[in-house]
Amino acid sequence: MLKVNDLSKKFREFQVLNNINLNADMGQIYGLVGSNGCGKTTLLKHIMNIYKQDSGYIFFNGEAVKDNSEIVEDFYYVQDNLFFPNQYSLNKLLEFESLIYKNISKEKFDRLVDFFNLDKDKNLNKMSKGQKKQAAFVMAISTQPKVLLLDEIVDGLDAVVKRKFWSVLIQEVIDNEMVVIISSHDLKELDNICDKVGIMHEGKILKEENLEKMKNEIKRVQFAVEGELGELDSNDFKVLKLVKIGSIYICTLTGSIEKFKEYMNSKYKVIIFDELSMSLEDIFITELGGVGYGTEDLEIK
Ligand SMILES: Nc1ncnc2c1ncn2[C@@H]1O[C@H](COP(=O)(O)OP(=O)(O)OP(=O)(O)O)[C@@H](O)[C@H]1O
Numbered sequence: 035m036l037k038v039n040d041l042s043k044k045f046r047e048f049q050v051l052n053n054i055n056l057n058a059d060m061g062q063i064y065g066l067v068g069s070n071g072c073g074k075t076t077l078l079k080h081i082m083n084i085y086k087q088d089s090g091y092i093f094f095n096g097e098a099v100k101d102n103s104e105i106v107e108d109f110y111y112v113q114d115n116l117f118f119p120n121q122y123s124l125n126k127l128l129e130f131e132s133l134i135y136k137n138i139s140k141e142k143f144d145r146l147v148d149f150f151n152l153d154k155d156k157n158l159n160k161m162s163k164g165q166k167k168q169a170a171f172v173m174a175i176s177t178q179p180k181v182l183l184l185d186e187i188v189d190g191l192d193a194v195v196k197r198k199f200w201s202v203l204i205q206e207v208i209d210n211e212m213v214v215i216i217s218s219h220d221l222k223e224l225d226n227i228c229d230k231v232g233i234m235h236e237g238k239i240l241k242e243e244n245l246e247k248m249k250n251e252i253k254r255v256q257f258a259v260e261g262e263l264g265e266l267d268s269n270d271f272k273v274l275k276l277v278k279i280g281s282i283y284i285c286t287l288t289g290s291i292e293k294f295k296e297y298m299n300s301k302y303k304v305i306i307f308d309e310l311s312m313s314l315e316d317i318f319i320t321e322l323g324g325v326g327y328g329t330e331d332l333e334i335k
Contacts, residue, residue, distance in 0.1 A: 035059050036181055036213045041080060041090035050076050052237040054090070058213045058230065060180075063203070065224040065245070066217040067318055068234030069327055074217040075114060077234075078183045081215070082111045094181065107134070110179035112170045114186040114217075118158035124169050125154045128176070135177035143176035150198065163190045171199060175206055184216045188223055200227050225314040233321050240321050245314065252317055254286045254310040255294065259302035268297050274320055282306065286320050 038056040042049070050073050058064040066074050079085045081092055083099055083106045092099040099105050118127065124147065132138050147154050150168045158169055167187060174182060188196050204227070207214060218224055224231070225245070232242040241248070252274070258281050266273045271289030278284075287294060291309055298304050322328060 035093075035095060036081070036215075037091075037093040038077070038081070039091045039093065041077070041087050041092065043076065043080065043085065043087050050237050051080070051087070054237070054239055056232055056239060056242060058215060060213055061207055061211045062229045063207060063214045063216065063227055065228035065231040065314070066215055066234065067219070067221060067224065067231060067314070069236070069322060070219075072234040073237045074234055075185055078111060078185055078215065078217060081181070081183060082106055082109055084111075108137075108180040109183065110135075110174045110177050110181070111183040112174050112185060112187055114189070116166045116170050118166075120159070122158050123155050124152060124158065124172070127158065127169075127173055128154075131173060131177055135179070137178040139176055139178055142178070143172065146172040146175060146202065149202070150195070164192065164195060167191055168195060168199075171202075175202060178210060179212060181213045182215070184214065184218075186218055187216060188218065188220055196223060203227070221313070221315040221318055228314075231314065231317075233318060235322055235325055235327060240325065248314075248317055249312050252286060252288055252312055252320055253291050254284065254312055254316065255291065256282050256284050256306065256308050256310055257298060257304060258282050258306040259298070259304055261302070263302070266297075268293065270294070270297065275323065284310070286316075 036056070036058045038054050041051055041054040043051040054077060066077070068074050076085065080087055083103055094105050097105060122130070128140070128143055150172060152165065152169055152172065158166060161169060167190065171187060174184070188199060191199065203214065206212065216224065216228070228245050230243065231245050231248060233240045243251070263283060266276070266285070270293035271287050273285055273287045275286040276283060295307060298307065
């Protein structure tokens with residue numbers, strides 16, 4: 035298990051990470067999502083021991099990374115801004131990484147190079163952005179890490195390649211029980227692939243939860259009633275957001291939908307009442323709206 039405990043970091047006077055707690059299990063794909071500049075990349079770099087925290091701990095299977103930096107030899111980090119040494123091809127990179135990663139699989143490397151249709155002799159710096167991402171991903175998977183950190187990995191990839199990425203990743207997680215943390219703004223992609231999600235804002239994790247559980251906690255209904263709608267107030271539910279589009283209200287709430295429906299029926303003549311499904315994107319906007327981020331522009335008055 036990968037555990038981040040009360041991790042804090044300042045860059046000069048700027049508090050970039052503020053008491054971060056993160057828990058990702060083996061065999062789990064964890065989506066790290068958040069507003070621009072909230073500290074996702076900085077957090078990943080702390081997990082890799084590239085940055086030193088001011089306070090707090092990172093544990094892998096109970097052992098503190100700070101006390102034994104060899105632990106990160108089993109971690110692999112694919113950066114958002116990929117940089118390869120001059121004149122390096124995938125083959126040359128494999129040679130280099132073989133010196134560092136003792137579990138590297140040449141057989142897996144060859145299989146994935148074929149699967150992604152990559153030229154392993156081509157200069158990596160002359161590859162397209164999407165090809166570089168694929169090359170970096172192939173390398174990462176071939177090293178068979180215990181912790182795999184992917185920063186904006188599907189950014190710039192076409193839909194077919196994205197599907198290929200996910201199928202390889204899921205198979206690897208099943209076969210090798212590793213921890214995967216994916217930082218991304220592509221919430222639609224993460225919605226399909228993640229078991230657990232951490233939502234970050236301004237250096238803090240606002241919420242961390244199993245994605246299915248998160249979806250069960252925040253609900254959305256659309257309804258229409260005869261006459262004017264008054265205050266929606268009850269101990270059985272809490273309205274997080276209420277938006278009116280024409281005569282239809284869209285209500286985001288926590289608590290019991292059944293009780294909400296009962297409440298509405300007791301107070302109003304309800305014409306329409308439907309439960310809507312919540313996507314990760316809906317949850318993200320609701321959570322960040324709760325801390326006042328960008329709500330002004332998103333409200334439909
Ligand atoms: N080495 C550094 N020195 C000073 N400030 C930094 C440094 N690295 C990052 N920052 C600042 O820390 C904050 C978090 O940056 P980070 O790259 O971790 O955010 P992010 O969540 O990955 O952002 P995005 O989603 O936009 O890529 C930003 O305000 C950034 O300017």
